[in-house]
Amino acid sequence: MLTKIKDRIAAHGFKDFQISRVSKREHQLYLVRGGVESEREVDSLHYEVTVYLNQKSEAGVFLGAYTFYIKPGEDIDRYLTDAHTGAGLVKNRPYGLAGPKPFPTVEMLDPRLRSAPAQAGILAEMIMSHAAGDRVNLSSAEIYLSTAEIELSTSTGITARKEKGRIEVDLTLLSHAGDKDAEMHFNLVRRNFDHLRLIENIDCHQEYARDMLRVIIPQNRSATVFFHSNEIYSLFFPIIYHSSARIKDQGISKFEIGAPVTSGPLQGDLFTVLSSGVIPFGLRSDIFDEEGTPGQEHKVIENGIFRKYMASKQYADYLDMEATGTFKNMIVKPSLTSSPNHAIDDYYEIVKFSDLSPDPITGDFVSEIRFGYHHHGREKIPIKGGSVSGNIFRSLSDMVFSHVEVFGGDYLGPENIALRNLAVAGV
Amino acid sequence: MDKKFVGRIRELIAEAERKVPYASATCFAGDGMEIRIDRKDEKIAALKSNRGLVLTIFNGEYFQEFATDDEDPDRIARFFRSATDSVKRRPPKFEIPAGAAQETSHRTGERINPDAMSVTEKLDLMRDRRDRILKAGQVVNAMVIYAERMENKTFINRVRVVEEQVRRISHFLIAFVTDGKTVKSNFLTAGGTGGLERIEVRDEKIDEMIDIARKLLDAERIAPNFYDVVAAPPVTGLIAHEAFGHGVEIDMYLKGRARSREFLGAQIAAPIVNIVDDPSVPDAYGSYFIDDEGEPARPTYIIKDGRYVQGIGDLYSSIVTGLPKTANGRRESFERKIYSRMSNTFIQPRDLTPLEIIAAVENGVYLEQGLSGMEDPKGWGIQIIVHYGREIRNGKLTDRIFSPLGLTGYVPELLQNISMIGNDFELDGGTCGKGHKEYVPVSSGGPHIRTRVRLG
Numbered sequence: 001m002l003t004k005i006k007d008r009i010a011a012h013g014f015k016d017f018q019i020s021r022v023s024k025r026e027h028q029l030y031l032v033r034g035g036v037e038s039e040r041e042v043d044s045l046h047y048e049v050t051v052y053l054n055q056k057s058e059a060g061v062f063l064g065a066y067t068f069y070i071k072p073g074e075d076i077d078r079y080l081t082d083a084h085t086g087a088g089l090v091k092n093r094p095y096g097l098a099g100p101k102p103f104p105t106v107e108m109l110d111p112r113l114r115s116a117p118a119q120a121g122i123l124a125e126m127i128m129s130h131a132a133g134d135r136v137n138l139s140s141a142e143i144y145l146s147t148a149e150i151e152l153s154t155s156t157g158i159t160a161r162k163e164k165g166r167i168e169v170d171l172t173l174l175s176h177a178g179d180k181d182a183e184m185h186f187n188l189v190r191r192n193f194d195h196l197r198l199i200e201n202i203d204c205h206q207e208y209a210r211d212m213l214r215v216i217i218p219q220n221r222s223a224t225v226f227f228h229s230n231e232i233y234s235l236f237f238p239i240i241y242h243s244s245a246r247i248k249d250q251g252i253s254k255f256e257i258g259a260p261v262t263s264g265p266l267q268g269d270l271f272t273v274l275s276s277g278v279i280p281f282g283l284r285s286d287i288f289d290e291e292g293t294p295g296q297e298h299k300v301i302e303n304g305i306f307r308k309y310m311a312s313k314q315y316a317d318y319l320d321m322e323a324t325g326t327f328k329n330m331i332v333k334p335s336l337t338s339s340p341n342h343a344i345d346d347y348y349e350i351v352k353f354s355d356l357s358p359d360p361i362t363g364d365f366v367s368e369i370r371f372g373y374h375h376h377g378r379e380k381i382p383i384k385g386g387s388v389s390g391n392i393f394r395s396l397s398d399m400v401f402s403h404v405e406v407f408g409g410d411y412l413g414p415e416n417i418a419l420r421n422l423a424v425a426g427v
Numbered sequence: 428m429d430k431k432f433v434g435r436i437r438e439l440i441a442e443a444e445r446k447v448p449y450a451s452a453t454c455f456a457g458d459g460m461e462i463r464i465d466r467k468d469e470k471i472a473a474l475k476s477n478r479g480l481v482l483t484i485f486n487g488e489y490f491q492e493f494a495t496d497d498e499d500p501d502r503i504a505r506f507f508r509s510a511t512d513s514v515k516r517r518p519p520k521f522e523i524p525a526g527a528a529q530e531t532s533h534r535t536g537e538r539i540n541p542d543a544m545s546v547t548e549k550l551d552l553m554r555d556r557r558d559r560i561l562k563a564g565q566v567v568n569a570m571v572i573y574a575e576r577m578e579n580k581t582f583i584n585r586v587r588v589v590e591e592q593v594r595r596i597s598h599f600l601i602a603f604v605t606d607g608k609t610v611k612s613n614f615l616t617a618g619g620t621g622g623l624e625r626i627e628v629r630d631e632k633i634d635e636m637i638d639i640a641r642k643l644l645d646a647e648r649i650a651p652n653f654y655d656v657v658a659a660p661p662v663t664g665l666i667a668h669e670a671f672g673h674g675v676e677i678d679m680y681l682k683g684r685a686r687s688r689e690f691l692g693a694q695i696a697a698p699i700v701n702i703v704d705d706p707s708v709p710d711a712y713g714s715y716f717i718d719d720e721g722e723p724a725r726p727t728y729i730i731k732d733g734r735y736v737q738g739i740g741d742l743y744s745s746i747v748t749g750l751p752k753t754a755n756g757r758r759e760s761f762e763r764k765i766y767s768r769m770s771n772t773f774i775q776p777r778d779l780t781p782l783e784i785i786a787a788v789e790n791g792v793y794l795e796q797g798l799s800g801m802e803d804p805k806g807w808g809i810q811i812i813v814h815y816g817r818e819i820r821n822g823k824l825t826d827r828i829f830s831p832l833g834l835t836g837y838v839p840e841l842l843q844n845i846s847m848i849g850n851d852f853e854l855d856g857g858t859c860g861k862g863h864k865e866y867v868p869v870s871s872g873g874p875h876i877r878t879r880v881r882l883g
Contacts, residue, residue: 032681040492042762068473086471089550140682174683183805220651250568354810355801361610366833368810387833387883425651425883
């Protein structure tokens, strides 16, 4: 099929192309209250094809591109006719495609995923035998175990293959005491079974579920708020957005190379942020990306100073910079200059927001508190409801990092980060 | 769908049902394209297709599904036999009703056929809209997106062959403005099921969107507190969707995850409130003719005169809970499971004009543009992120603008606090997840409403 696609691409007059053959297999198991609710097997195979068309006219030189998806046995010529029309209409600035380069060795597939149904059964056993505890039982669980094999072939001579796996466990616990009941939901996505730490996570969420039975709504005030590691990628998403060469090209990025990312006098810890495509079993690790750029690791922010835009080949060419690929796993390295956590004796620890999605352009955020604690001296009071709001860019100069480092799939860094002077809305 | 292929699938289902209590097949097909342009770049691409077949088998206790995107008839026959042989057969706990015999075919109507307009003409239309935004003062970038997708679905079981062709059109316009120090954005959406008439956007609407983007440069953060609010239709829709849409998906009852089960038949909202889920609304983005279990689309009254009357359900959850099956069994794609899902969810309009509602508020906030929401069916909490709101003083809108706002609260309190409902009606299209996954096209909306909520 690949040879046929290449032959027909040439016959339709396209000089450049990228073809990815994507084959996926997934086993899904759904549990409700200790029994199976459903079981699914999914298989798919398709080719993702992007063709490029150079155009010259009185208006200048342009490059057009068109992407389509085709399955084995389909009429490739019909797709290529549409592609010729589409690519011929698009008038983009020319850029080059990635060429062959050595690829790193990065572990992306836990070999145990090759026997997914058996592994799903093992996980289901673990869940059913550990989920029930003091005043807590299992509501439901969903297990997704998938493998994907991707082969990339480009007109610039790249021929490469990679395999990756994905393990997802979505779990809800119910707690009850007298006429009160509550739920605690969590979702774990990893590439390696050992990184799930399933039993440890169930134990920890059982405790949260019990504490959920005695939550109160916080009070309206300005306060220090601790963000757990599972929320930090989302919290820092505006940093990823403004680090993008595409956003720089559009004139929207706040960041300038060599300039501080903080504004105002520094009151907290400085920090270093890296984008890494090579963390073993990192969710966003990649031997090579969709355009054939090898997995890499780069310092994006170093001690509060912006160092490098993350650029696909297209925007690297436009801005005359290194093609790094887009932002991958986030590594945060604090330079601990200020007070450790235990010196703060009145703060909110948010275990889970309902949906933390900061505005990528402005950095403004506001999100409901799904569950957390108010720490006040020796007291630890469970809270739920109300919201926390602030602006991540304003907070960059006033953050405190925990000393404990954790790996959360696509994040490697402090277990929690405290932002001071955030608005807490409650009663 | 090809009659010969349908006939072959029916034979394979009959063959499977000699070994298992129930089998059905759902075939998904369709194509689509997207145009995405901004100040500097343009992109035209085919949309990733949802083409595949799901074989659903009841093993006596639960559903086992086998999904493939292979379309070769011989391999599909082998796939059916191998799947049926691999099923873990159990003594039947209950029966799966095959439904009434039906052979129907439906197709979305359209006033302006998208196929009659060339890609060049569509691209030119998008470029015109982008250029209109870029010509305005303080604009640093404009993004315009157009997407069309024809979704074909055929559900087949031993007595039923029902198929639909639904065309969904979506259109986004975003303006990025600056005052030299900061960048803010505002957006406009259009779309629905049907033809290009769904993306007719008046120039004045685009200019108004840019004007508000400029005003957002001076927006304030609101002091956290409880406020009297008037919600415009996009925010009314998010309230209906998050508060009492997700909360009554009856697959959550199986899991013990929805508080609403305890309130079936009870007065839960102010008596003026009616909330409906209706996949048969003409032209709406979340509309369809049959759900993914072959159930014909029809409206479900969720709240009638403030009383919770019925949830929305898929086949398995309905059988196990004993509650009625509604036309709400939906899946993201052939690769995903069926859940109880919303379609078009809205509060029904009543008799007041929006101006009458605003005039009745002495001090409050007009919540104009929603962004997103998140459900909490067990805790019965609600989170809605509102893009911006305007101050109301003495029954009039002032120039003061707040952005962004987080609306949170306790669902029954919020619904009981609804004191006025407008006579206008709008539906906003988008996608909805079950938690943070399983995205399906939906719409939500209603009229202007007045209520009292916590803002932060």
